[in-house]
Amino acid sequence: MQHFPILSIVTLFLGAFLTVIFGSKNETVRKFIALIASSISLILVLMLIKPIMIEGNIIQYWLGNWRPIHDWAIGIGLEVDALGLFFGIIAVLTIFLSVVFSFKYTKKDSETDKYYVLFLMLSGAVLGLVFTGDLFNMFVMIEIMTFAAVGLTAFRNYQEGALEAAFKYLVLGSIGSSMVLAGTITIYSQVHTLNMAQISALLFNNLTPAALFAFALLLAGFSLKAFVVPFHPAAPDAYMSAPSSVSMAFSGMVNKAGVYAIIRLVYVLFHAMDFKSIQILLIIIGTITMFIGVTMALAQNDFKRLLAFHSISQIGYVITAVGVSTALGLTAGLYHALNHTLFKGLLFLTAGAIFYATGTTDLNKLGGLAKKMPQTAAIFLIGAFSISGLPPFNGFVSKWLVYQATFEANMAPVTIVALLVSVMTLASFIKVAQSIFFGQMPKEFENVKEVPLSMRIPMWIMAILCVITGILPNVVTKYLVSPAVSAALNMGKYIDLMMGSGYAEKILGKPIEIPNIDFTLAGYWNPVAWLVLFGLLLIAITLVAVAGGFNTVSLPTEVDDPKYDVFFSGEASEHSHVKGNDLFWGLKHDLRHYFGFMHDAHSGIINDYALWAIFTTTIFIVYIFLLVP
Amino acid sequence: MMKGKNRQVKDVIVKTAADFFTPIALVLGFYIILHGHLSPGGGFQGGVLVASAVVLIYLGYGYNEVSKKFNMEIIKKNEALGAILFTVFGLAGIIYGSVFFTNVFANIGNVGDLISSGTIMFMNNSVGYKVLTGVGFLILLMIGLLAPDNEK
Numbered sequence: 142m143q144h145f146p147i148l149s150i151v152t153l154f155l156g157a158f159l160t161v162i163f164g165s166k167n168e169t170v171r172k173f174i175a176l177i178a179s180s181i182s183l184i185l186v187l188m189l190i191k192p193i194m195i196e197g198n199i200i201q202y203w204l205g206n207w208r209p210i211h212d213w214a215i216g217i218g219l220e221v222d223a224l225g226l227f228f229g230i231i232a233v234l235t236i237f238l239s240v241v242f243s244f245k246y247t248k249k250d251s252e253t254d255k256y257y258v259l260f261l262m263l264s265g266a267v268l269g270l271v272f273t274g275d276l277f278n279m280f281v282m283i284e285i286m287t288f289a290a291v292g293l294t295a296f297r298n299y300q301e302g303a304l305e306a307a308f309k310y311l312v313l314g315s316i317g318s319s320m321v322l323a324g325t326i327t328i329y330s331q332v333h334t335l336n337m338a339q340i341s342a343l344l345f346n347n348l349t350p351a352a353l354f355a356f357a358l359l360l361a362g363f364s365l366k367a368f369v370v371p372f373h374p375a376a377p378d379a380y381m382s383a384p385s386s387v388s389m390a391f392s393g394m395v396n397k398a399g400v401y402a403i404i405r406l407v408y409v410l411f412h413a414m415d416f417k418s419i420q421i422l423l424i425i426i427g428t429i430t431m432f433i434g435v436t437m438a439l440a441q442n443d444f445k446r447l448l449a450f451h452s453i454s455q456i457g458y459v460i461t462a463v464g465v466s467t468a469l470g471l472t473a474g475l476y477h478a479l480n481h482t483l484f485k486g487l488l489f490l491t492a493g494a495i496f497y498a499t500g501t502t503d504l505n506k507l508g509g510l511a512k513k514m515p516q517t518a519a520i521f522l523i524g525a526f527s528i529s530g531l532p533p534f535n536g537f538v539s540k541w542l543v544y545q546a547t548f549e550a551n552m553a554p555v556t557i558v559a560l561l562v563s564v565m566t567l568a569s570f571i572k573v574a575q576s577i578f579f580g581q582m583p584k585e586f587e588n589v590k591e592v593p594l595s596m597r598i599p600m601w602i603m604a605i606l607c608v609i610t611g612i613l614p615n616v617v618t619k620y621l622v623s624p625a626v627s628a629a630l631n632m633g634k635y636i637d638l639m640m641g642s643g644y645a646e647k648i649l650g651k652p653i654e655i656p657n658i659d660f661t662l663a664g665y666w667n668p669v670a671w672l673v674l675f676g677l678l679l680i681a682i683t684l685v686a687v688a689g690g691f692n693t694v695s696l697p698t699e700v701d702d703p704k705y706d707v708f709f710s711g712e713a714s715e716h717s718h719v720k721g722n723d724l725f726w727g728l729k730h731d732l733r734h735y736f737g738f739m740h741d742a743h744s745g746i747i748n749d750y751a752l753w754a755i756f757t758t759t760i761f762i763v764y765i766f767l768l769v770p
Numbered sequence: 771m772m773k774g775k776n777r778q779v780k781d782v783i784v785k786t787a788a789d790f791f792t793p794i795a796l797v798l799g800f801y802i803i804l805h806g807h808l809s810p811g812g813g814f815q816g817g818v819l820v821a822s823a824v825v826l827i828y829l830g831y832g833y834n835e836v837s838k839k840f841n842m843e844i845i846k847k848n849e850a851l852g853a854i855l856f857t858v859f860g861l862a863g864i865i866y867g868s869v870f871f872t873n874v875f876a877n878i879g880n881v882g883d884l885i886s887s888g889t890i891m892f893m894n895n896s897v898g899y900k901v902l903t904g905v906g907f908l909i910l911l912m913i914g915l916l917a918p919d920n921e922k
Contacts, residue, residue: 143869144864144870151857151861155854158850158854161846161849161850162850165847205869205872206868206869
């Protein structure tokens with residue numbers, strides 16, 4: 142069992158290398174290799190749930206058997222606790238479903254061997270990042286992850302903007318990696334070790350100015366990997382031009398790797414959540430992220446770009462909730478991270494299905510596809526309801542937890558912003574639903590067909606998971622989220638297992654008390670009751686419809702007669718389709734100064750974005766120097 | 771040098787120097803790869819030295835000769851082979867020892883001999899193989915971009 146983490150990582154990398162040798166000619170072989178590698182990895186990680194999540198063990202693994210000597214960690218170690226495993230589960234789930242989806246989805250692309258090689262490298266790197274116990278190893282994995290992601294962004298390089306997006310990602314990603322490297326070096330110069338458990342022990346109550354500097358650099362670097370505003374501008378371009386299965390992986394696990402690193406950094410490495418100022422910092426950047434993300438999403442005309450901005454916005458929820466450093470806040474954050482992977486992966490797959498069927502994701506060109514692609518439409522609605530936080534879907538549960546956590550921490554303004562963002566999320570998904578699946582169908586899409594089964598299966602799996610995590614929050618919390626929360630808060634055990642028992646107490650001077658994770662959800666809500674209500678309403682409507690209650694007889698069945706047509710100021714109705722752009726024009730007009738400012742700020746020039754990143758890092762450094770000690 | 775016209779007929783001095791130094795680069799590179807576990811250097815450094823031979827050949831004979839001599843597709847596959855070998859020797863640590871990357875079969879031979887250090891030597895050599903193919907591939911890619919269109 143102790144070999145499972147390393148084997149799950151090695152399998153993915155081995156799959157990537159094998160694809161180079163055997164998969165360059167034959168399509169079936171490379172699909173087979175990718176499927177086998179990702180399913181082995183999935184199974185190995187899922188088999189860790191019992192020992193780690195339920196029995197509460199931590200797996201420690203010293204590569205090459207280089208154990209600590211005289212209390213100094215000299216080797217590279219893997220340490221899988223419940224927090225790492227939580228993100229590991231998210232990652233393997235995304236990897237597996239994305240691989241299955243991409244079989245048919247990349248049918249029209251050439252050179253898919255490069256796709257699978259890069260994708261498996263990306264997957265292995267994310268898994269390595271969440272399982273590692275070594276700060277420098279983390280940096281290496283982040284580098285592999287970034288470069289694989291850059292390559293995948295440029296995979297459809299015949300598409301307009303793909304190379305530009307990849308270049309932006311490359312520049313910003315390299316800035317982030319450099320900051321992580323600089324932070325790692327600074328920490329190493331301070332405590333002379335790279336093992337995270339030992340760093341955590343040695344930095345306890347020992348935050349020298351250099352350590353604070355390293356903290357600011359690492360926070361900025363990891364925030365960049367999680368695409369927190371204002372480090373975000375590479376994300377929408379990259380998500381838009383990458384294939385949808387890759388966009389799903391980006392928002393499902395590459396983002397989450399950044400979030401994981403932030404949680405590991407602030408909770409375990411630096412014990413920083415004891416400081417009110419760090420909590421405030423995280424809550425501020427989280428709130429800004431969710432607000433700017435959603436308002437930018439409202440103004441988008443491209444489905445995938447819109448989803449990308451929503452992805453940024455939802456990460457804002459996670460960061461905000463993590464910043465509220467109570468057990469409830471962390472629960473809310475982790476739960477929302479899981480849910481975000483599920484529903485955003487689902488929505489990106491829907492976008493991929495739309496692109497596969499119609500060849501575009503432009504909201505102004507699409508319309509009325511629900512008739513042609515009923516399953517995709519149903520799946521999309523599940524995803525849209527989930528992300529908008531409607532009961533009984535999963536977004537509701539985690540958003541409720543976020544509201545409750547922020548409100549109980551006396552952060553009522555943040556709660557209000559979170560509610561507002563949720564409303565705007567719903568609004569923008571109404572826009573998407575209207576412009577893609579409902580409304581008038583343009584003539585050129587009359588021959589559109591539903592996507593093949595192998596693309597629908599991953600979508601349905603995700604949709605079902607969305608509903609399950611929505612109606613069984615107690616089970617999910619008990620078996621997945623709460624162990625991860627207690628692992629994040631229990632750094633004493635984390636240190637002890639890696640460095641030998643008693644080490645934590647020797648260095649820290651006292652046993653660290655573990656906060657009790659005990660909370661009751663506020664309000665009278667019961668997801669099952671909502672589900673029953675939904676079902677009852679559906680049955681009632683069906684009964685009325687079957688009984689002829691809607692009086693369809695009076696509606697004209699002959700559509701050819703022009704006298705029954707809706708009058709669109711003399712134009713043919715197909716020219717009068719309410720386009721995605723036209724919805725909410727009033728809101729956009731009222732807030733035109735804000736939208737104008739945001740539009741100008743996102744200039745598309747990489748120099749500006751690099752400047753934002755550096756500037757924000759400077760602000761982090763100054764803020765932390767001024768307020769933390 | 772005349773621009774683009776007769777790139778293949780290079781300066782005789784450069785050509786002679788390339789002839790002279792290419793074997794040295796190869797021998798030194800392979801020596802450093804093989805003795806990575808005993809002396810300074812290792813797989814990476816030796817691999818880069820070997821790959822530098824590609825540059826020497828390019829300098830001496832021009833792009834046409836290089837593109838005739840090297841098949842990039844095969845080089846790419848050999849790079850992956852190096853990575854696979856490295857992983858397999860790492861996995862041997864799990865099978866014959868305790869954990870991944872453990873150095874097994876370390877008791878063979880006298881200390882200081884070429885074969886005396888177990889699988890670590892073979893891991894080192896796989897790294898060398900991967901780096902010499904990988905860096906060689908990169909160099910070929912770059913000089914391919916540098917080459918004028920009529921030579922491609």
